[in-house]
Every structure is written in structure tokens, then in C-alpha cells.
Amino acid sequence: MSSTGQTVKSILTSPVHPEVNYLNATKGFASWFFTLDHKRIGIMYMCSILTAFFLGGVFAMLIRTELFTPGQLMFTSDQYNRVFTLHGAIMVFLVLIPGIPAALGNFVLPLMLGAKDVAFPRLNLLSYHLYVIGLVMALLVLGLGGIDTGWTFYTPYSIQTQTPVVLITSAAFILGFSSIFTGLNFIVTIHKMRPPSMTWFKMPLLLWALYSTALIQIVATPVLGITLLLLIVERVMHIGIFNPALGGDPVLFQHFFWFYSHPAVYIMILPAMGVISELVSTFSRKHIFGYRFIAYSSIAIAIFSFIVWGHHMFTSGQSNLMNMVFSALTFSVSIPSAVKMFNWLTTMYKGSINLATPMIYTLSFMFIFAIAGLTGLPLATLATDIHLHDTYFVVAHFHYTMMGSTLFAFVAGIHYWWPKMTGRMYNQKVARFAAWLVSIGFNVTFFSQFPLGSLGMPRRYHLYEAMPDWQIYHQISTIGAYMQMIGFLLAAYALISSLSKGKLAPRNPWGGATLEWETSTPPITFNFEDTPDAGDPYDVESWQWSDEEGGYVKVRPSVVDEDHAE
């Protein structure tokens, strides 16, 4: 943020704060709920997803509170089963999978591309409506007393239980189509809606990530669809395909389920990696390092994601050969993930790091994702996995990936694009404090679960009276959970209060060089006055700080730097 003394002149002529923008262009409930504007759909998605996140968070706090004592505190075993199932199902299907693509992706993808909208705005709206239907059905399940199968709906228990499995799996089926339509829309948009100047390798890395994600959504999600459909038919009509009592094969369900649900982990993490790629360059005031490697590694991860599902079934009676093959393939995923990690770190090297709120989440992401990746290795190793399978070690590992990585990137992205979305700046001090609280709280919560898991605490248990040594780890974990809760509430306060009290946001508060910062704040309904000219998306030096504007202004066209092209 160095001021050069001379006044910095913007080359962009469009007004920064036009009178009519996408937020105030039309008014009323219907103008939002039936809008075809990708930005409004993105905002509605964000609100709905954060509502679901709140709900899932409440269940998380109930779980952690129950586990504070080794005996029964609030719940019977039966109730506890329902609480953790709802926590898992809500967080996975309603928060993490749609999170970044549907909320942030919908808002920024056409802007970053320089397009007026996604290719199929109606399909986009349908996707949101399907999400709302899924959310309502999940609430209905909640009203009916919840389900107790675990979020994986494993047969044969999911065939026998008296809880409303058909309703929750129908909800997941519908949410699956919501996800497919978002992915389909993004692929076509990226292929067909790019302005002539936007070539594949001028695309911001978030778009590469969303593209890879969309590939997985298109190919893997239908398999979940048919799996859940078979489960529903199994329950309603007793066809016997997954039911051992009728000669069926329950492990087949696990294969089908993980054929989707492992790639689904990458539906969660890939867009998160895309967000981090944007933020790390912007807040280091430096060109991203290894653009092509990051871009290709997203595609590589998408491909690898399809051939590792068997590692969820090392203890399910899979053959030794299969176990070894899946173990080896699982290790290979660490290569493209590490490629990204090294490129982000190298981007920061000798950068001028701005510790704004989004960057704090970004740094936490990198710290947490490193631990998440490394603790995956003992789980991919057959010998150690036998011991660690279904323990808190696994719980800690996947919370480091799904929450500490995906959700932190989601929250980082919300903080990053919030000024563009709402036209308001939030209170940096409060938001930054919240970010630290959440980051530290997260590590307190989940790091303690690694030793707990290696000592043998199984997941999905709520009584551990026989093992008093475990209590201290649970207590540390619960305290961390409360820290996170306070942190998230504080972050929510900072963001929400900015809507009424926040300063007017400048065109570009952080100095990102991607196209969404070139339009007005908030953007106009058709995104750009004129189709923008795409240059290098990481030429951050084409934007310079201006005290007058209170933000960055574009001082020259972004050019493709020879050092970075190839």
C-alpha cells in the first residue's frame, strides 16, 4: 500500500458507484427469487448455504458439548446418532458441496470471464430452486426426528432403520441435480462464453478449479443419484440389490457411494484451492508462481479423484490386491496437491504480504491443508489404516480437509468478494480478530483429535467412561469448538453490520487483477459497460494504491509478462 506521492490516475472510465446496480435495479421478493441474474442467484445461494451452515454448526456444538463428559450429558445413544448424522449430512450436502461453486462461483465466474451471465440462466435458477427444495426436505427430516444412519447411509442398516431415510436420500438426490446443473452451466460458460481476448491460459485459476470441479460434478454425481435411487427403491419395494437378507451385496452400496463421495471430496476442495490461488497472489502483491502447474494440477486432481474410492473400504473385506492398488493410487493424489502448495508458498516468497482478513484465512488454509494432506498418508497406508480406521484420527483428518480447508477458503472468499457483492467494507479489526479466533479454535478443536484417535477413540461413540484418559482430549477439543463458534459469530457480526454501517467500498479494495475488479462496485446488472479486455489475471502491478480512492486503481492495461508466459 505504498503511496508514491504523485496522484494515481485510473485508466478505467466507467463510474465506480453507478446509481443503478444489480442490487437495486429491481425490488421485491419475486425480483430476487425468480431472478435470472447470476449475481443475485449467487447471493441467494450464499444466504441459504450460510443458513444451513448455522444449522450444521448447532449440531456440531451439540456433539462437542455431549462429548465434554465421558458419560451421558444430554443425549441418549439414539439421539446422539441422529445429531451426528444430521451434522454430517447437512454439512456435506448442503454446505460444503454447493458452498464455493454455487455461492462464490455463481457470483464471480461470469465476472472473471468478462461475460454477461452464465450460459443457461434459467437452469441456474432451477439449480437454486432445487437446492431450496433439498434444504426444506432436510428441515422436514429434522422435524420428523432426524435420521440415524450416519451421513453415508450404509446398507443394510439404512434399509432397516425406522427413521425417514427415503426423505433424506430424496433430498440428497435433488441436491445432486442442483449440483449437476451448476457444473454443467459452468463448463458450457467457460467453453462458449469467453470473450475473444480471454484465452484458456488467461483465465484466473479459480476458473480452472471450477472447471475441474464441474467435470467431477457431471461425471460423479449421477452415480450418487442412481445409488440413492436404488436405496430408495430398496426401501420402498424391497428389490434386494443391496440387502443381504434378500441375497444382495451391501458392499456394492459402499462402492457406489464412494465412487461419488470420494470425488465429492474434490468437489469441495478444488474450488477452495482455486480461491486460495486468487487470494495468495493478490495479498502478496505478486504474480502467481507456476500458473500452468496450478492449472494442470486441478485437472490432474479431478482425474485422480475417480480412481481412489476404494480407500474407504480397506476394512470392508475388499481383496488384498484391490487394497494395494487403491492405496498406491491414493498416494498419487498427494503429488498435484503438493504442486499447488509449493506454488502458493513460492508466490508468497519475497512478496509484500498484506494481512487483511481474507489473507489470514488463506494462511490458515495453507497451514491446515498441509496437516490435512500429511495425515492422509497414514490413512492411505494399509497397515496403519487398520488401526486408525473409524477412529477420531479419521474424523480429525477429514475435518482438516473439509472444514479447515474448504470452509476456510469459502469464508476467505466471502471476505474477499464481500465489498464487490455488497458495495460495503466491513470492519477489518473485528473481522481479523474473528479470523484468528476461528483459525486457532479450529486447530485446538481438531488437533487434539489426532492423539485421541491414535489412542483408539472410535468415531460416532458418545460414551467413553471406560477410558478416563481420553477425557482431556475431548475437553480441549470442545473448548476449541466454542472458540470457533465465537469466532464465526463475530465474523458474521462484522459482515452483517457492514451492510448498514460499512464504508462505501472502492472499485478494488485489495488490488486483485482479475476482471471482476474492473466493473463497478457493486456491479451493474449486465456486469460490464463494455466487454473488458483480458490480460494477465495476475499482473497485480497494473493496479496501484490510491489514497484518494481508498482502494486500488488500474494504472495501465494488464499485459502478459514474458517471464510468466511459459
Next chain:
Amino acid sequence: MSHHDHPSHVHHHFENEVQQFDSDKMGMWLFLVTEIMIFAGLFCAYIIYRTHNPEIFHYGHQFLDKQLGALNTLILLTSSLTMAWGVRAAQLSQKKTLLTMLALTMLCAFGFLIIKYFEYSAKIHHGTLYGDRYVWQTDEHGGEHGASGDEAHSMAEAVADAQAVSEDAMAAEAAGGTSTMNASMAVPSSQFALAPEGPSGFDLNAPEEQKEAAAHSFPQPAKAHLFFSIYFIMTGLHGIHVVIGIICIFTIFVFSARGAYNSTYYTPVDLVGLYWHLVDLIWIYLFPLLYLVD
């Protein structure tokens, strides 16, 4: 925002109709990928069960009517031809031909469903249904035949068996189907032996008893009901797709009657055509996999 030179069917966010057409077409192909993946799950289940339990497929497929299946294949292939012809007619602005072809395609689709209805009702009648609704009474004598290696299974015996069986079946139905099924599952698959000359399948012209007898020419393997589970879920899901296809074709039929399509704009006809070809293609795989097991 250059809206002024847009034809009415081009949405505002597209630069021109070529971009819109390309986008629509790519979107449809991606949607077809998801359709293929949905059926891929079922084909995968088919492969796994057929690999682990080949005998239930050899046994079960005899209950399917090859000739009706072949007829349906022919009907769907014809409908694909008329659909493609319809797309061509739309491209050439031949409204009359387009309407005729769409009508013929719908006719074929209905024909397919009607034949499917007869096939399904025959299964309901015989009790060769999915999962625990499978109440086809196995021939216990048949089991003994197989086990004792008695290969000379004369037609007369078979007819006698069939009569005995139909009485058993009625008794079993009175007693509740599930227990029958469980009893039949107790026959280990190792006792299963192929009929000497291979199962003959159904002869449409043969009297009813003879058809049943043919099905009895070798014993029922355990888990035979799983064949019908797979049969019903695969053909059922395909049937739902046929119904959706009819709705789509009817919709574009109405629009083309109003003259909505011509050589400059025929995207919906093209896309419905693509969808219909996929529905046809899936049946082309289903027919040999389910009806022509031997």
C-alpha cells in the same frame, strides 16, 4: 450491450445465435453424459451380479420374451430414424414433414410402452417380480433332477412338473410369498446344471403350459429374484425416460405446429433428438444384456 440486432430467440447474454446454438448443444451433450453415468451405475450392478451369479441370468432370462424384446428394439430403431428425419425436416423448414415425423416418433414410443405393458403384466401374472415380491414357485423336483444329473428331462415330465408347480404356487401365495422365496434360496447354486440342449427359451406359438414347462427344464438357482430386480430397475428407469421423451416430443410437436421452428432456429428439435437417440441407444444395450443371455 448490443441488443438491437438480436433475433427474438437469442437471449441477451449471448453475442449471436451461433454462440447460443453451440452452448445449447454442448449443454445437452453434457446432460447426456450424466444420463449415461446414471445408467452406468446400473450396468455396473448388472456386471457384478452376472459375474458372481451367472446362473441367475441364465435362468431368469428365459422368462423374458425375446420376440417382444426384438420387436421393441425394432420399434425404437424406427423411432430414431423418424426423429432424425424430423430434425432434418426442421433444418429445411419443412413443417409438414417435421410434424409427421414427430407424430410417428411418438407413435413408436407409445407402441414400445404398450408392448412393455404386456411384458410387465405377464411377469406380474407369473409372480416373476423383483426382490421379495418374487413368488414364482420353484420346482423342487427340478432341483432333484439337477442334483442327480438326470439329463433326460422329457417334455411330458416337465408338463407334469409345471402342473404340480402351479398348484404349489397357489398354495404358496396363500401362505405368503416371502417364505417361498426364502425356501427357494436355500438351493445352493452348485446344484445348478444347465439343461442338456441349453434352455430353449420361449416359443411364442407354444401353448402356455409348454412355455412354463420350458422354464422348468432346469432348476431355479438361489437368488433368481435378483435377475428380476435388475430387469425391473433397468427397464423401469428406461421406461421413465421413454415417458419423458414422449412429453418432450409432444411439446416440440405443439410448438412446431405453431411454426416455431425453421432453418434459422431449430435448437429444441435438435436437442430432443439427441435425447431420444440416447434413450434408443440404452435400449440397444438393455435388449441383449437382459433378453439374449445365452
